[in-house]
Amino acid sequence: MIDIALYQPDIPQNLGAMIRLCACMNTGLHIIEPTSFPLDERKIRQSAMDYMDKLAFNRHSSWNKFMAARGKRRIILMTTKAASPYPEFEFNKDDILLAGSEGAGVPENVHEAVDARIVIPMKAGLRSLNIVNATSMILGEALRQTEWSASK
Numbered sequence: 001m002i003d004i005a006l007y008q009p010d011i012p013q014n015l016g017a018m019i020r021l022c023a024c025m026n027t028g029l030h031i032i033e034p035t036s037f038p039l040d041e042r043k044i045r046q047s048a049m050d051y052m053d054k055l056a057f058n059r060h061s062s063w064n065k066f067m068a069a070r071g072k073r074r075i076i077l078m079t080t081k082a083a084s085p086y087p088e089f090e091f092n093k094d095d096i097l098l099a100g101s102e103g104a105g106v107p108e109n110v111h112e113a114v115d116a117r118i119v120i121p122m123k124a125g126l127r128s129l130n131i132v133n134a135t136s137m138i139l140g141e142a143l144r145q146t147e148w149s150a151s152k
Helices: 012-025 041-054 063-069 108-113 131-148
Strands: 003-007 028-032 057-060 075-078 096-099 116-119
Touching: 003 012, 003 131, 012 028, 012 041, 012 131, 028 063, 057 063, 063 108, 075 108, 075 131, 096 131
Parallel strands: 003 028, 003 096, 028 057, 075 096, 075 116
Antiparallel strands: none
16 A cells, blocks of 8 residues: 655644545555644644544654664655656555655755655746645556556
8 A cells, every 4th residue: 555654744734634635545644753733633633533543644753763664665755856757657556655844845865765756747937736735646646556557
């Protein structure tokens, strides 16, 4: 199963929306701490409504702990600093799609540690999409390649 990982998220509402996305699409969710907001389970449940219990939710206290827990799974960084457009990328069914923090992305050591970096081609001069919108686009393509096409 494909999973989503959020690197040090900044916006709690995006975490709630990501929980809903992952629950509905049957993907796991990894949070790589620290977050810029209190990771209070009651508040997360409130923003994610009843979706929290419908997914595999994993918290990692650091990047290094996340890397140790990933096993042999590939980490695919979704970034504006990449050359490979996501529709041209070949996904595996056990990939982890990594999104950086909304404000800062990921540091250079994370860029260097991932297995691949992909980008959403966009109109010139614009910075980026909302993290949940971007993740849903890329996740849809990854599932089309790995899960949905296999079920035909």
